[in-house]
Amino acid sequence: MVALINATRDEDSDVRSKACGALGRLAEKAATNEVMTALINATRDEDSYVRSKACGALG
Numbered sequence: 415m416v417a418l419i420n421a422t423r424d425e426d427s428d429v430r431s432k433a434c435g436a437l438g439r440l441a442e443k444a445a446t447n448e449v450m451t452a453l454i455n456a457t458r459d460e461d462s463y464v465r466s467k468a469c470g471a472l473g
Contacts, residue, residue: 415440415444415446415448415449418433418436418437418440418452419433419437419448419449419452421433422434422437422452422453422455422456422468423452427459427460427461427463427464430456430459430461430464431461431463431464431466431467432467434453434456434464434467434468434470434471435467435470435471437449437452437453437471438453438467438470438471438472439471441453441471441472450472453468453471453472454468454472456468457469457472
């Protein structure tokens, strides 16, 4: 889980968006404060695809 959270801050937007998608799939079972904070922070990403994945993951 820590690796996925860290990946939301990767310099590559593809990595960030995939991390958000994976966290979204896992969030139902592991919705920790760290996961939710990482996804919320990703909604402010410079890349629109990352923002979209983060919003989708948050529901």
